[in-house]
Amino acid sequence: MKGFFMNLKSFNGSARRRGTTIAAAALSVAMVAPFVHPVVSPNAAPAAIAQDTTPDQKPSVDTRGTSEATAxxxxxxxxxxxxxxxxxxxxxxxxxxxxxxxxxxxxxxxxxxxxxxxxxxxxxxxxxxxxxxxxxxxxxxxxxxxxxxxxxxxxxxxxxxxxxxxxxxxxxxxxxxxxxxxxxxxxxxxxxxxxxxxxxxxxxxxxxxxxxxxxxxxRPNIDGWLAKPEAEWTEAPTADKKWPEGGIFGTARGSVWWENNEAGGTLAQIYFKGSSDRAATDVKVVGSYVNDEVARQFDAWKDANKNYTREQFRVAQKEIVDKYQAEHGEGSHIAESRVAYVKDDGSFYLPFAGLYGVSHTNKGNKTTDEEWGKLVSAEEEEHGNLMQWNGTLGQRHRHINTDYMYLYPVVGENRDLWMGNYQDNMFQPSNELFLGQANTSANISVQNFALLTPRPIHDVFNYDNASAIAAPGDTAKSKTTGLVPNQEYAIEWFADGESTGEVCTVTANELGELESCDFTVPNGLSKPTVYSSQVFAADASGKPTGTLLLADSFLADPTVVNYDETKGTAKEKDLEVKPSFDNPNTDAEEKMPEGATFEFVDPAAAEKLGLKIDATTGVITWPADKQVEGQNEALVKVTWTPAEGADPVSREVPAKFDLDAPAAKDNETFEPGYEDGSGKPGEDVTVPAPQFKDKDGNPTTAPDGTTFKPGENAPDGVKVDPNTGEITVTVPEDAKPGDKITVPVEVTYPDGSKDNVDVTVTVEQPDAPDTKQNEEFDPVYDGGTGKPGEDVKIDEPTFKDKDGNPTTAPDGTTFAPGEGTPDGVTIDENTGEITVTIPEDATPGDKITVPVEVTYPDGSTDEVDVTVTVTEKDATPVTPVAPTENNPSTGASADDPASCEEPPYVTVEETEGVEYKVTVDGKELTPDADGKYVYDYGQTVKVEAFPTEGFTFPEGAQTTWTYTTQQNEVCDAPDTKQNETFEPGYEDGSGKPGEDVTVPAPEFKDKDGNPTTAPDGTTFKPGENAPDGVKVDPNTGEITVTVP
CATH class of the missing domain: 2.60.40.10 (Immunoglobulins)
Structure with missing residues (x-):
């Protein structure tokens, strides 16, 4: 529009815009619906003024000033x-x-x-x-x-x-x-x-x-009190709902029309219905007046309020009406509300029944008190007899309270209008200078109303005067809103202010919108030209009336910018497209304007296609590897300055490509599909060869010559059969259940095209490990002794289970010398019995360690060291005394749990020639001052006896003992200490320096504070840091203190 600012929403998008994609153009055509012209509804809302973006809108169009929203x-x-x-x-x-x-x-x-x-x-x-x-x-x-x-x-x-x-x-x-x-x-x-x-x-x-x-x-009757409720309106009892014209007395007449413009020479105080205005046919006009009682109350208020203002009387009317309705009901203050329908010529005729009586202040001699102020009956309704309405004696008089009337057309909440005589919401006279005429006998006329469309917009939305200049062959489109519904208009195109002769006759729809009157810039355009689209009311022949209503304009320039369409096959070679500025309709060859610049309108879309453009030459390049088949285009915005001092202008032109599809590659025809695999840590998982499908998803076989190999970043231990594609995956030993091993496979077809497929191997839960037998059995050997040169035999071992209980070794258990076994040792493979030959030069007291390897049927092993002590030849025989296991908790009870605090211990009897070694879990214990080897409940203590020099143990003597001491269950109960049961109490004493002061023995109380005696065996002594010279009787607790 205008040349600088554009609006955005097209009412008719039937033509393909310059520079759209094929798909967008198809969509814009598909969305256009044929126009229909329904009968006018004055209640229909006018078309919205603010407009949305139009499919044909060019991004370069400046939208400022194209609508109220962008003004x-x-x-x-x-x-x-x-x-x-x-x-x-x-x-x-x-x-x-x-x-x-x-x-x-x-x-x-x-x-x-x-x-x-x-x-x-x-x-x-x-x-x-x-x-x-x-x-x-x-x-x-x-x-x-x-x-x-x-x-x-x-x-x-x-x-x-x-x-x-x-x-x-x-x-x-x-x-x-x-x-x-x-x-x-x-x-x-x-x-x-x-x-x-x-x-x-x-x-x-x-x-x-x-x-x-x-x-x-x-707006008329906005609060609803200027007419009765709609259900109580009276309409004509005829099929067309129009009152038969039977006279002028007791009637209101006027016109309602759609206003287009005012004719020259008419008065400036009011709207006149002119030849270009159109009748508002079938619009309702509602007329009402107050009853006699309310009229008298209005009169009384005016009499009591001299020099009142119009606003004060309007407020007073509302207060009187509200009070009256509260007493008599809604609408009771109104004598009658009647409805007239506008005729085809725009006029309406509205007769009132009237009220009996000459006026609301004069009953008349033919009206009874009961009749006065009541509606005239249908049988007596009359509008042609002057005397009945002017108070002539001897008549059945009737009247209308013409000083307190209100008429209005029913046009809905959104329609603008001129209210004629009834500017504001109050009951008022039906006549005023220029605005209405009310002669005697309720002969009311010139009750006129104009329906207005005061906010129309006409916008050429795809070109303007400066930012989006049109070129030869471009088609301008318009959007028009806010006009009189269903009226015929003429849109005429002008060039530099002179008519081009191109006129469209267009009928507005019910929203007051016009179809676009498209205009194509002539191909032979030789100079910059201003084209304007001008809207007129149409005369009877459909031609413009000559009175301009709306207009918009754009600038066209003969400068041509064009990219020839590029055809070929995609991906064969790099493509290059150059712009042309030559106008084929002129003899001269036009060159590119100096300083012209080029850019894509949608850079992101162009980049996605892989297109690049040179900003100074406009050359577009499309690398072969980026090309796609089919029809594609990119809008290019070309900007240049057409003349010195002018603002830059832009033109948007499409660069079109129509590329055939290249021959299909094997990787576009075949689709390999592997099944996923799974396996446990350490296993080899085999994934079968892939199945192939064609491009339609049907099963097929790979072409001969297809090869397979591990893809990039394939994990270690993966093998792919190059001919079949079968995969072998070794699952790592340390793999965790649920881990996913991704194996990329590269499939190469005979034509060199490739597919890459990822195969997933899921790590399964490994089998639960078996319990080893060396964890279930514990072999125990007794040690032995012997003189130098003797063969010492060690009996086969005994076995305990994992809980320490005696058991037997499983069948198939074997025994063998362990690593580092000394010479002269033999071990029975089946029984474990050991024979040790003591060297002749062995020194008495030496200990020979024999390692024995015990192998169980499941292959697990135990290592046991057996000790043989060298004794003196002809040594004195001595038999070791068995140690004593002591469990202090055995004597504990709930009443006497004192021994629960003592740990278990073993003692050994001192025997000449015998030396004892006590260990727990291989750690040697030392006895306390009382000779006790102390350990913890639940631990296993091992006691071994060894002969000292000059002594020997008799054959068969026991030399090893083990004990596992369990604590008495009663020890779980908490102990009660005697110091918690008894409380000693001393009296204080006094004395002179040098005297001995005696403090008597203490008195005792129990835990409840009652006197008691200390238990037998209670002893007393001075406490820590007692002063010198203090003596305490150990048996009684009596204290003697020497005062210094």
Whole structure:
């Protein structure tokens, strides 16, 4: 649009946009639905002003100023040059063009403006905001530039075709209706001749418009008390719901129409229904007036409140009505609410039954007290007899309370309208200068209402005046919203302000939207040209009426940018595409503009395809290995400066590629598939050869010559059969159950193409280990003695189980000399019996260690050392005495657990010629002062006896004993100490220096504080750090202290 700022949503996207992908173009076509033109519904909401992105929108289009949402702020100062100023107010009384005392200035209202010059260039949409007095000013001195650097100025002087349009944002659509948007053209363009309120100053250098009025009125019956509840409305008892016209007395007549513009020469105070306006056929008009009692209360309030304001009376009306309804029910304050439907010519006829009586203050002589103020019956309803309505004597009089009426069209919550005589929400007279006429006898006319569409937008959205310039052959599209529903319009295209002759006749849909009137820039364009799309109301023949409503423009330049489509086969060779700037419609050969730059509109998409572009030459390259088959294109944004002083302009052109698919490779035809495997640590797992499928997923066989090998980073111990692809994987011994071993396999086909397949081998739980027999059995040998030269025989060993109990060795157990066995030792392989020949030169007391290796049937082994002690020849025989095992806890009981604290111990009897060795777990113990070898409960103590020099043990004498002492269970109970049961107590003493002071023996108490005696055997002695000269009787505890 305009040349700088664009809106974004297309109403008609039927043509493929320049630069879209094929798929996107197909989608945009598929989404377009045919237009339908339903019967108008005035309740339908107008089309949204803010617009979304359009499929045909070019990214380079500047969207600022293309809608209310993107309007450009342009605040000015009062009476500035190149400005537009006015006021915003709420119209509550009198005619539309005068800001009367009852009217209220409105602050903070956003006002919009747009202008078009005689060349057809349309400005962006600007906005400013009204101040606390309702004043607003636009500063329009900062003109935007077109693509050639020319300003598009707000300049009244010297441009007879200059036009402007204004409108405003509704600050509270639920409460207000926008009745006029600056002048009386409801957001349409108007010029110096068609303006109604504005004053234009054409003085050179001034270019100022003043006197604009943005007028709001209250939305009709917003609180619902100005008509009865809808269920109580009375409609005509006819099929078409239109009242038969039977007279003018007791009736209200007027018109309701869709306003397009005001004809020249009409009054500025009101809207007139002109030839370009359209009847609001079938719209409801509801008319109501208060009953006689409420009318009398209104009169009484006015009498009591002289010099009241309109607002005060409006508040008072509401209070009186609320109180009356509270007593009599909802809607009871209204005499009747009747409905008329607008006819095809826009008029309506609304007859009221009326109330009996001359007026609400005069009963008349033919009306009874009971009848007075009641609705006239259907049988007596009459509108052609003047005398019945004007109070002529002798008549059955009837009246309407015309001072307290309210009429309004039912148009929904979102429709703007002019309320004619009924500007604000209160009961009021049906006549006022210019606004309504009420003659005697309730002959009410000129009750007019205009339905407005004051915020329309017309936008050429895919090109503009500066940032997105069109080229020959480009097609411009438009989006139009906010017009009169179902009305016929004409869109005409102009070139540099002159008609091109291209006109579209378009009917608005129910939302007031128009289809796009597309325009294609001529291929023979020879110079930069401004094209403008101008909207007019259509006459009966469908041609423009000549009164401009809306417009938008764009700049076209003959400069051509083009990339020829590239065809071929993908992946055969690198591709290179160069841009062309030659216009085929001219004789000269055009060159690339100086300083032109190139970039992809969507760099990420281009990079994904592998495309690269040279920013200064525009050359696009596509490496063979990046190419993909099919139709692809990339939008290229070309930017250059068309003339000195101009802003840079951009053009978006597609670079298209249409590549055939290369011949299929084997790896695109065949798909290998392995089964996964599993195995235990240490096992070899075999994964069978892969199965193959074709590209459709059907089973097949690999082509002859297909080979297999481990892929990159294959783990150690993996073998792949090169011909079949069978895999062997050795699972590491230290692998953990659940581990995944990934085996990459590289499959190479005869054509050299490859597939890479990952095969997973899962580590299984290993078998539970068997218990070894050397953990179940413990062999025990007795030691032996002998004289030098003798053969000493050691009996076969005894065995204990893992709990220390005697057992026998399993069948098949064998015995053999262990490592380092001395000479002269033989061991019976089956029994374990040992024969040791003591060397002749052995010294008495020497110990010969014989290692025995015990091998169990499961292959596990035990190592046992057997000791043979060398004795003196003819030594004195002596028999070792067995040691004594002592378990102090055996005598413990719950009543006397004292011995539980003592550990177990063994003692040995001192015997001449015998030496004892006591060990626990191989560690030798030493006796305490009492000769006790102390160990812990549950430990196994081993006692060995050895003859000393000159002595020998008789053959068969026992020399080794083992004990495992278990503690008495009673010891688990806690002990009670005597010092916890008895409490001694001494009396203090006194004495002179040098005297001996005697302190008597202590008294004792038990644990409950009762006197008792100390247990037998209790002893006493001085404590630690007792002073010198203190004596304590050990048996009684009596103390003697010598005082120094």
């Amino acid at each position: 450009i702020r342009a605040d000015g100062t009062w009476m500035q040059k190149q400005g537009y100023q006015g006021t915003v107010y709420l119209d509550r009384d009198s005619n539309l063009s005068d800001q009367d005392k009852a009217d209220e200035a409105m602050a903070g209202v956003k006002v919009f403006l747009q202008y078009v010059n005689g060349k057809g260039q349309v400005s962006p949409i600007y906005y400013t905001t009204s101040d606390s007095e309702g004043k607003f000013v636009f500063d329009l001195s900062n003109a935007p530039k077109d693509g050639l650097g020319n300003p598009i100025e707000f300049k009244l002087a010297g441009d007879s075709k200059f036009q402007v349009r204004t409108w405003a944002e509704n600050p509270d659509p639920a409460k207000y209706t926008l009745t006029a948007g600056g002048d009386m053209y409801s957001g349409r363009f108007h010029n110096r001749l068609t303006r109604k309120w504005e004053s234009w100053d054409f003085t050179a250098g001034i270019n100022r418009i003043v006197g604009a009025k943005v007028v709001f009125q209250e």
